[in-house]
Amino acid sequence: MYNYRNIDPEKCEFVDITDEADLADNERLFVEVENIRVVVFKIAGELFAIGDVCSHDDGPLGEGDLEEYDIVCPRHGARFDVRTGQVKALPAIVDIPSYPVRVAAGMIQVGLPKES
Numbered sequence: 428m429y430n431y432r433n434i435d436p437e438k439c440e441f442v443d444i445t446d447e448a449d450l451a452d453n454e455r456l457f458v459e460v461e462n463i464r465v466v467v468f469k470i471a472g473e474l475f476a477i478g479d480v481c482s483h484d485d486g487p488l489g490e491g492d493l494e495e496y497d498i499v500c501p502r503h504g505a506r507f508d509v510r511t512g513q514v515k516a517l518p519a520i521v522d523i524p525s526y527p528v529r530v531a532a533g534m535i536q537v538g539l540p541k542e543s
């Protein structure tokens with residue numbers, strides 16, 4: 428439903444987040460881009476970005492524990508795949524946004540769908 432990673436990058440606007448060197452492996456970074464709260468993860472050297480709001484009850488999802496590629500909401504325990512935003516466990520039933528991420532000129536960039 429919200430898998431923005433499948434959106435054509437040509438239809439995204441990529442926004443600078445931080446220098447690639449500022450995000451170590453197995454760390455996460457919280458940012459707000461155009462009023463959208465996003466958390467960026469580096470897992471095994473790969474970057475992922477999801478919305479930092481749980482679809483169950485707006486919990487602070489990015490603060491949850493990471494189990495491989497699953498993030499566990501600290502509020503009621505819903506799980507989501509950070510690679511796709513897909514919901515994997517109740518009580519959430521709706522996927523979360525998963526944004527495309529790239530590195531350009533040493534900067535981590537997150538892609539947000541362009542307004543049409």
Ligand code: FES
Pocket residue numbers: 481482483484485486487500501502503504505518519
């Ligand atoms: S707010 Fe995330 S599981 Fe309830």
